[in-house]
Amino acid sequence: MIPLTDLRRQHEALAESIEAGVLEVLRSQRLILGEHVARFESEARQFLGAEDAIGVSSGSDGLVLSLLDAGIGPGDEVITTPLTFVATAEAICRVGATPVFADVEPDQLSLTRDTIERARSERTRAVIVVHLFGHVGPLEDISDYCRERGLVLIEDAAQAFGAKVGLRSVGTFGDYGVFSFFPAKVLGGAGDGGLVVARAERGSRLRQLRVHGHVGDGEFEKVSGNYRLDAIQAAVLSAKLPHVPRFLSDRRAHAEAYEQGLSQVKARLELPRQRTGTTSAWNYYVVRTPDAPELVRGLKERGVTATGYYWTPLHRQRCFAGRARATSLEISERVAPQLVALPLFPELTQDERETVIRSVSDLVGERPA
Structure with missing residues (x-):
């Protein structure tokens, strides 16, 4: 049977470097955040040309983290597409906001300026644009529209690691760009993992939010959750990223x-x-x-x-x-x-x-x- 994807073939080709990285983590016993996560964040930031990159527990949690950081919650509406994995709209519900489904254009199946405008209300605070199947729609136009209307733009790039507009990577056009490292993705880990890319000034706050809103010395500033990327996943991703x-x-x-x-x-x-x-x-x-x-x-x-x-x-x-x-x-x-x-x-x-x-x-x- 010809599979939809075959993870074993990729692992066999890269097994030596992947397993060496995992063994390094296990021997160090630095299992939570630490140098391996920081190294991967730096590598991913450079690969994508982003100002900052924050490793998180999954693409789904990356969407939640982005919405939390943007201050979106009950009473707010977030426009997105109905043609996407459930996690996109689920993240909106998880922060207490309301998903609003807008139509797509017929080619890349992306939201457009016009479909967003038709869905917008006085409660609209943000837009989550999805790069479906790895394709890119009218992203620059959507980015301009959100900036003009004062809306937060989140790019759900879970299926689009490495996609570009011109020479610029997707994920870097919005206020937040969210990637998934589910094993079957272009860059896949050995389980769940994700990345949020954002402007440099948002980085420290996002890192606080991924560890329950911890700001240091036993103080917690905002109710959040555990959204950390594991060190073992970071080691696997670092081994695969050059490929x-x-x-x-x-x-x-x-x-x-x-x-x-x-x-x-x-x-x-x-x-x-x-x-x-x-x-x-x-x-x-x-x-x-x-x-x-x-x-x-x-x-x-x-x-x-x-x-x-x-x-x-x-x-x-x-x-x-x-x-x-x-x-x-x-x-x-x-x-x-x-x-x-x-x-x-x-x-x-x-x-x-x-x-x-x-x-x-x-x-x-x-x-x-």
Whole structure:
């Protein structure tokens, strides 16, 4: 079975450096924060070109931490997209604010200035823009809009480590940029982990908030939580970070091969595309088809793993009933049940990739145009 991703292959190639880093942490017994976390924060800050980078327990917690630092809470509204993992809107609820779901544009499935404006109210305090599947939408325009309206901008870049607008990394356009190091991400740890990037003046406060709001000498200034990045995760991430440019290049090569190989069925299958002037991280390769469940089942029968994203958008999830509001979501409603992710990871072989292309082409070609 061709997997959607295969973490074992990557670990086998990097095992020596990863295991050496983990062993160093265990021998030092500096398990909580310390030099290993500080080292990774410095490396990630330089890689992203950010002013500061704060290691946290997960991307989900990074969103909560950003909202807490921005002072967002009960009575406030935060605009975001319904096409994302549940953690994006869940973070808004966790600080007591209200998620407001706005529609997306049809290409990169991103919020836009116009969809945000239609969702804005007198209670709107912030926007969380999601770089879905590693792609970048009209980020500069959204950043300008938020600045003009006095809104906090948080970039949910959980799926977009290494994506760029021009030469500038995503995560550095907003007031906060949040990354996830869930194992299947472009840069994945050995469990949960995340990063918040922000301007230098916010760094010390974010570091206080990630340890229960501790300001020193047994004093706690603000109710927060335990949002620390473990030293072992930091060691794994430091070992992998130098290889990220190759990971990104390999992912891009696979995406280009899919684009070329599936070009004959583009009339029946909508392929993902990058916005002009941006570079995708290609965290996932997600196609669109009105027969998404049939494609997933057919690929499984042919030995290819595929999965749907996000067939039930957030405004239809029971957990947000009575806790969120939504504007007109015409594009989100239409696109959500059509999304299918195909296998994409750096170590995918050419033979596997050609099998995926052939299988998709055969299945899609069986339908009338």
